[in-house]
Amino acid sequence: MPELPEVETIRRGLEQTIVGRTIEKVVLHRSSLRFPFPHHFEKTLENLKIQSVSRQGKHLLVDFEGPAPSLLIHLGMSGKVRLTSSAEITHEPHTHVDILFDDKKHLYYIDPRRFGFMRLMHHKHERLENLGPEPLTDDFNSGYLRKKLTSKQSPIKSVLLDQSIVAGLGNIYVLEALFRAEISPFRLSQSMDDPACERLVDAIKEVLEEAVCQGGSTLKDYKGIYGDGGYFQHGFSVYNRAGLPCNRCKEYLILCHKQSGRSSYYCGHCQA
DNA sequence: CGGGCCACCTGGCGGC
DNA sequence: TGCCGCCAGGTGGCCC
Numbered sequence: 001m002p003e004l005p006e007v008e009t010i011r012r013g014l015e016q017t018i019v020g021r022t023i024e025k026v027v028l029h030r031s032s033l034r035f036p037f038p039h040h041f042e043k044t045l046e047n048l049k050i051q052s053v054s055r056q057g058k059h060l061l062v063d064f065e066g067p068a069p070s071l072l073i074h075l076g077m078s079g080k081v082r083l084t085s086s087a088e089i090t091h092e093p094h095t096h097v098d099i100l101f102d103d104k105k106h107l108y109y110i111d112p113r114r115f116g117f118m119r120l121m122h123h124k125h126e127r128l129e130n131l132g133p134e135p136l137t138d139d140f141n142s143g144y145l146r147k148k149l150t151s152k153q154s155p156i157k158s159v160l161l162d163q164s165i166v167a168g169l170g171n172i173y174v175l176e177a178l179f180r181a182e183i184s185p186f187r188l189s190q191s192m193d194d195p196a197c198e199r200l201v202d203a204i205k206e207v208l209e210e211a212v213c214q215g216g217s218t219l220k221d222y223k224g225i226y227g228d229g230g231y232f233q234h235g236f237s238v239y240n241r242a243g244l245p246c247n248r249c250k251e252y253l254i255l256c257h258k259q260s261g262r263s264s265y266y267c268g269h270c271q272a
Numbered sequence: 273c274g275g276g277c278c279a280c281c282t283g284g285c286g287g288c
Numbered sequence: 289t290g291c292c293g294c295c296a297g298g299t300g301g302c303c304c
Contacts, residue, residue, distance in 0.1 A: 003297060034280075034299090058298080077298050078282080094282080113281045115298060154275065163299085170297055219297065220284080239297095260276060263295085 002075040004135065004168030005211035005232065006223050007058050010081050013225035014053045014060075014107075017083055021101040022049045029096050034076060034117040044069065044120060045099070057131050057167030061121070069120040072128075076115025082108045083225040107225075131167045135204050140166055142197040149189040149197070156192060156200075157185035157259055169204070172217060172239045175265050177203040179238045179248075184271040185264040186257075210235065238265040246270055 002010075026042035038044070048064040055061065062071040075081070086104040097109035097118070109116075133139035145166075152159050159165055160174045169177075178185050180203035183196060192200070211217060211232040218229030219240075233240075237247055242256035246267040256265050 006297075074298085076281095077296070111281095112283070113296090113298095115281070152274090158275080161298090172297060217297080221297085261278085 002058055002079065002223075003170035003173050003216075004055075004058060004208055005173070005214075006216035006230065007055055007060060007075065007168070008212050009216045009223060009230060010075075010225055011053050011055045011060055013083070014062075014081070017105070017225070018050050018062075018101060018107065019052060020050065021103055021105075022047060023099055024102055025100040027098040027100075029098070033096060033111060033114045034074075035119075037118060038120045041118070041120065045071065056128050057134070057163055058170070059128060059131075069122045072119040072121050073109070074117050076111060076113065076117070078113040078221060079109065079111040079116035080221055080223065081225055082110060082227060084108065130164045132163060132165045133167065135166050135168055135208055140201065140204075142194065142201045145201055146192065146194060146197045149192045152189035154189060155186050155259065156183060156189050157264060159189050160204075166204075168208070171262055172236075173204070173207055173211065175239050176237060177207045179266060179271060180207060182271055185259060185266055187272070238267065241265060 023045050026045045028037055028042060031037060048068050050062060051065045052063045053060065054063070058074060060073040062073070064070070084106050086106065092110055094112040095108050095110050096114070099107040101107070133144065148165050149156070149159060157174055157178065160169050161171070175185060177200065181196070181199040183200055211230075214231040214235065215228070216223055216230035217233040217236075219233060222229050224230070238254050241254040242265055244254050246252050246254055246269065248270045249267065252267055252269040254265055255268050256263050258264070
């Protein structure tokens with residue numbers, strides 16, 4: 001589920017509910033997700049008081065008061081975070097982590113495919129290696145993008161999926177932004193001139209901001225920390241719309257072609 | 273080294 | 289009904 005808008009929605013939900021709370025107990029229902037949990041993971045977190053919840057790209061970062069490592073969470077493809085009162089004990093399948101707070105609420109981590117992971121970051125403010133700029137900050141601008149694109153041999157879509165170029169985009173929002181910028185996902189990066197880079201940067205910011213406002217996109221899985229879905233999927237122009245009419249030209253049908261193993265949806269008429 | 277491809281997992285869906 | 293192949297919001301590692 002999770003690209004930047006979904007992770008940001010979760011971050012906002014957690015910020016309002018767990019900041020100031022203290023972890024009483026951590027229970028793991030398996031020893032690894034994508035990677036093994038750190039040694040002494042549970043004991044390290046117990047009795048820590050949450051100071052803030054932040055986000056870098058698709059990563060969630062939980063910081064604690066006092067000298068303590070930060071908790072880094074990546075949701076992979078199917079990871080979900082659910083906050084429930086003590087009354088709701090309903091464990092859905094694939095619940096791998098159970099964190100109990102001092103107000104007796106549980107934070108569950110659920111992840112059927114187990115592509116997600118958790119880490120402890122011991123160096124405060126340690127930058128996540130290899131993460132590019134946040135797309136919604138001024139560090140991500142057309143000058144920056146143009147410079148990054150000139151040396152690339154690959155099509156524009158692959159570059160935008162590279163988290164070291166810009167952090168937080170995934171298949172959905174890359175394709176939606178390319179449609180808005182009227183740029184084909186197959187266009188070679190080197191052919192992107194200044195006007196094209198400006199259109200693309202604007203489109204990326206616009207799409208992400210709208211999606212964040214709507215609580216992200218819910219496809220198969222739910223997303224909010226209370227199990228509530230987002231609404232941006234109703235605003236898709238191309239994603240999952242193969243065979244439906246393009247809502248810009250109203251004439252051609254949205255196409256779907258594989259691009260390095262993943263589906264690319266686009267309008268062959270509006271995007272060049 | 274850059275870029276393409278596969279593997280890692282489970283579940284849901286459509287087709288036969 | 290049942291089985292099979294294919295697909296899915298991500299990304300680290302391998303290979304050329």
